[in-house]
Amino acid sequence: MNIKTLSFGCRLNALECEKISAMLSSVVDTAILVNTCSVTGEAERQCGQTVRRLSRENPNSIIFVTGCGATRNPELFESIPNTFVIDNSDKMNLASYKDALNSANIDIHNLKIDSFHGEDTQLSKKFVQVQNGCNHDCTYCVTRLLRGANVSFPYDEILCDVKSAIKNGFYEIVLTGVDTASYIRRDGDKLILLSDVCSALLRDVPEIKHLRLSSIDPASPEVPKIIELMAHDARFMPHLHLSMQSGSNTILKSMHRRHNADKLRELIKLSDGKVSFSADIICGFPGETDELFNETADLIREIGLINVHAFPYSPRPGTVAATMPNQVNRAISKKRVKIIYDIVAQNRAVFMQKQIGKTVSVLVEDNNIARTPDDINVKISGEPIPNRTICDVKLTGIENDMFVGKLV
Numbered sequence: 001m002n003i004k005t006l007s008f009g010c011r012l013n014a015l016e017c018e019k020i021s022a023m024l025s026s027v028v029d030t031a032i033l034v035n036t037c038s039v040t041g042e043a044e045r046q047c048g049q050t051v052r053r054l055s056r057e058n059p060n061s062i063i064f065v066t067g068c069g070a071t072r073n074p075e076l077f078e079s080i081p082n083t084f085v086i087d088n089s090d091k092m093n094l095a096s097y098k099d100a101l102n103s104a105n106i107d108i109h110n111l112k113i114d115s116f117h118g119e120d121t122q123l124s125k126k127f128v129q130v131q132n133g134c135n136h137d138c139t140y141c142v143t144r145l146l147r148g149a150n151v152s153f154p155y156d157e158i159l160c161d162v163k164s165a166i167k168n169g170f171y172e173i174v175l176t177g178v179d180t181a182s183y184i185r186r187d188g189d190k191l192i193l194l195s196d197v198c199s200a201l202l203r204d205v206p207e208i209k210h211l212r213l214s215s216i217d218p219a220s221p222e223v224p225k226i227i228e229l230m231a232h233d234a235r236f237m238p239h240l241h242l243s244m245q246s247g248s249n250t251i252l253k254s255m256h257r258r259h260n261a262d263k264l265r266e267l268i269k270l271s272d273g274k275v276s277f278s279a280d281i282i283c284g285f286p287g288e289t290d291e292l293f294n295e296t297a298d299l300i301r302e303i304g305l306i307n308v309h310a311f312p313y314s315p316r317p318g319t320v321a322a323t324m325p326n327q328v329n330r331a332i333s334k335k336r337v338k339i340i341y342d343i344v345a346q347n348r349a350v351f352m353q354k355q356i357g358k359t360v361s362v363l364v365e366d367n368n369i370a371r372t373p374d375d376i377n378v379k380i381s382g383e384p385i386p387n388r389t390i391c392d393v394k395l396t397g398i399e400n401d402m403f404v405g406k407l408v
Contacts, residue, residue: 284333
């Protein structure tokens with residue numbers, strides 16, 4: 001099998017590539033699969049540019065293009081030779097790929113990939129999808145329009161995926177989805193929520209050494225339960241990445257977010273210093289004045305975020321925010337992104353200094369670089385350690401925004 005995959009955007013896209021390539025292997029030996037992103041205009045542009053290059057370099061291959069970018073803007077890809085667009089709604093449907101193959105003006109029995117420079121997807125941790133879609137109405141978000149309503153996967157399927165990961169040598173599991181915190185299933189008269197899934201996995205799969213969550217909505221009533229679980233099981237890594245987006249109540253309201261600044265303060269207080277936090281931040285949302293941006297900057301200092309994914313707001317066609325007045329100049333948005341990263345770097349430096357001397361359980365990822373429970377890199381001195389190893393390391397110093405440590 002020679003099915004090459006390339007994913008843009010969220011980790012969920014990479015996980016879907018794994019599932020789709022395994023499914024495709026039953027009908028075709030050679031193909032290129034690109035899972036696109038549409039979260040920003042720049043992401044969409046890069047997807048189109050990449051697919052055009054892949055087509056030029058591989059005239060004797062089939063290219064399947066799916067994901068949010070291809071679903072929102074199929075015209076961007078449909079004219080590219082030997083390229084077939086698969087809508088998000090059909091991406092897990094093998095029949096859609098069969099139909100594309102049947103209509104191809106190319107001999108599918110003599111396909112060849114001449115050039116492919118994809119990302120290395122050999123991770124030390126294993127991502128497991130628990131749900132898809134979103135039921136909320138954030139005014140800036142095109143993803144919810146392209147992935148549809150929330151669909152939560154049965155616990156038995158999640159359990160099977162986790163056990164399979166363990167069998168294949170992955171001992172750090174990351175639960176992910178479009179809106180992970182919205183997970184909900186009914187089992188008779190009982191509702192199963194995200195915290196129930198986490199608790200059950202820790203119980204049913206004792207081989208799990210590290211359990212993590214991907215981005216989570218701070219407004220969800222599940223977050224306090226998750227924090228409590230982290231306090232009672234050392235295998236549940238004490239770090240949460242919040243889909244915060246802003247620290248200004250005015251902007252959060254305009255975004256149709258369901259939390260406010262006090263909710264974030266409440267979560268930090270509840271964690272009692274035992275859980276660290278990172279967040280997504282959008283800079284330059286329509287109507288974000290200097291004063292309102294400073295509210296976000298001040299809150300990030302106050303609550304001590306140790307990492308962020310900050311990016312300039314990008315108007316997405318079909319969203320409410322794209323037509324809002326007082327759009328912010330992109331140059332200003334980009335300057336604000338830098339300010340946020342500078343603040344977070346200061347927060348992280350203070351946080352890291354307080355960790356020196358502690359012994360923590362880490363996941364070795366590559367070249368003796370490991371990941372601490374707080375999702376910070378640590379360089380381990382001494383002999384080479386195999387990837388995916390989970391071991392105890394004493395943090396002895398800091399170099400280049402990274403811990404240094406030694407095995408205990």
